[in-house]
Amino acid sequence: MFGGIIWIIVVAWICYRIYKQRMENPSENNQRGQLPNTQGQIQTSRMQRPMYKSPFVQPQAKPQTKQAPQVKAQTKQTAQSRTNNKEEQESTLAYLEEKARQDAIEHEMEKREEARRLYENSGGLRPAQRLYEGDSVPGGCKCVVCGYCAAENLVPVSSRERFSCYFCRERLDT
Numbered sequence: 001m002f003g004g005i006i007w008i009i010v011v012a013w014i015c016y017r018i019y020k021q022r023m024e025n026p027s028e029n030n031q032r033g034q035l036p037n038t039q040g041q042i043q044t045s046r047m048q049r050p051m052y053k054s055p056f057v058q059p060q061a062k063p064q065t066k067q068a069p070q071v072k073a074q075t076k077q078t079a080q081s082r083t084n085n086k087e088e089q090e091s092t093l094a095y096l097e098e099k100a101r102q103d104a105i106e107h108e109m110e111k112r113e114e115a116r117r118l119y120e121n122s123g124g125l126r127p128a129q130r131l132y133e134g135d136s137v138p139g140g141c142k143c144v145v146c147g148y149c150a151a152e153n154l155v156p157v158s159s160r161e162r163f164s165c166y167f168c169r170e171r172l173d174t
Contacts, residue, residue: 125164125171128153144172 118127128144131152137143141154146165153166155174163172 125162128163130166
């Protein structure tokens with residue numbers, strides 16, 4: 001047991017020394033396959049994509065030359081394209097939200113129109129449910145045969161309201 005504790009301490013001390021040596025010699029890290037951080041990137045492991053900070057702007061300590069305005073114009077264009085891209089995405093999202101809201105309103109109006117048309121066609125009577133051929137009559141319902149088209153309709157037993165035929169919308173005698 002005592003030998004295991006000493007072994008852990010030795011391994012921890014070796015790891016600490018290696019870590020300290022790497023932190024003191026950053027140029028050695030670059031020789032091991034890591035690239036220097038010149039593009040404003042946050043260093044990540046090799047398996048991850050690099051994450052970018054805000055747009056990288058070089059400090060302007062030197063007097064401006066003919067090339068400096070071109071660099072300024074390029075960085076300004078990239079910054080504008082990024083803001084335009086964000087505005088484009090926001091406008092697209094706003095458009096999609098507005099479109100979804102309009103579609104929901106239109107769907108609700110169509111649903112009301114269909115209900116109104118159905119109510120008018122059936123003479124103000126609620127249509128009965130359809131009884132499919134070969135199905136048994138569920139509990140709480142009864143089968144009523146239409147006097148006009150001889151179709152079988154399902155009507156609730158305890159309901160006091162009048163129903164129309166599912167197919168021809170004629171009044172059912174319950």
